[in-house]
Amino acid sequence: MKRMLIVAGTLVLGVGAVWAQQEVAVQQDNLMRSQAKSMYGVILKMTKGDIPYDQKAVDDAIASLETDVAKIAKTFEANPKQDVVNSTYGSSPKVWENKADFDSKIPPVQKAIAEVKGKITDVASLKVAYTAMNDRCTDCHETYRVKLK
Numbered sequence: 840m841k842r843m844l845i846v847a848g849t850l851v852l853g854v855g856a857v858w859a860q861q862e863v864a865v866q867q868d869n870l871m872r873s874q875a876k877s878m879y880g881v882i883l884k885m886t887k888g889d890i891p892y893d894q895k896a897v898d899d900a901i902a903s904l905e906t907d908v909a910k911i912a913k914t915f916e917a918n919p920k921q922d923v924v925n926s927t928y929g930s931s932p933k934v935w936e937n938k939a940d941f942d943s944k945i946p947p948v949q950k951a952i953a954e955v956k957g958k959i960t961d962v963a964s965l966k967v968a969y970t971a972m973n974d975r976c977t978d979c980h981e982t983y984r985v986k987l988k
């Protein structure tokens with residue numbers, strides 16, 4: 840009986856650990872998705888004319904990117920060792936083999952955001968800002984993001 844309880848306890852712990860790791864992966868993915876919402880859902884769409892230029896929406900998107908990017912290093916501290924269920928993209932194991940290099944890809948994004956902040960006034964300047972920022976996102980994705988499907 841005692842043995843059975845121990846086995847059951849271990850199973851519960853095991854399931855809990857897997858769930859916790861999925862939570863970590865989901866948090867990491869949600870942070871990236873939030874950045875994508877500002878970058879692609881607002882900024883890119885405006886540069887393409889899919890939605891009308893809106894100064895407040897631009898300023899909000901930049902502010903939100905600023906907040907999100909500052910969270911990357913900490914949010915990716917733990918290695919969940921699993922991908923979000925059904926996700927298109929996952930993290931390469933290299934993130935945690937080389938966390939210092941991964942983290943070094945963050946300040947260039949912050950610098951690009953700081954450089955365009957307050958200077959976007961129309962679609963033309965928004966286009967320039969989009970490329971400047973997105974190129975820095977890509978610098979990290981090239982090494983540390985993997986396409987799952």
Ligand code: HEC
Pocket residue numbers: 864867868869871872874875878904908911926927928929930931934941942944945948972973975976977979980983984985
């Ligand atoms: C320091 C590295 C790094 C930087 C900088 C970075 N990303 Fe990511 N991004 C990742 C990793 C790793 C993944 C894959 C894991 C995940 O989705 O959580 C990812 C995934 C994504 C995804 C796919 C999410 C999904 O699963 O659908 C999007 C979209 C994304 N990033 C947008 C951005 C944008 C926009 C920026 C710039 C503002 C950015 N990222 C900056 C590392 C980075």
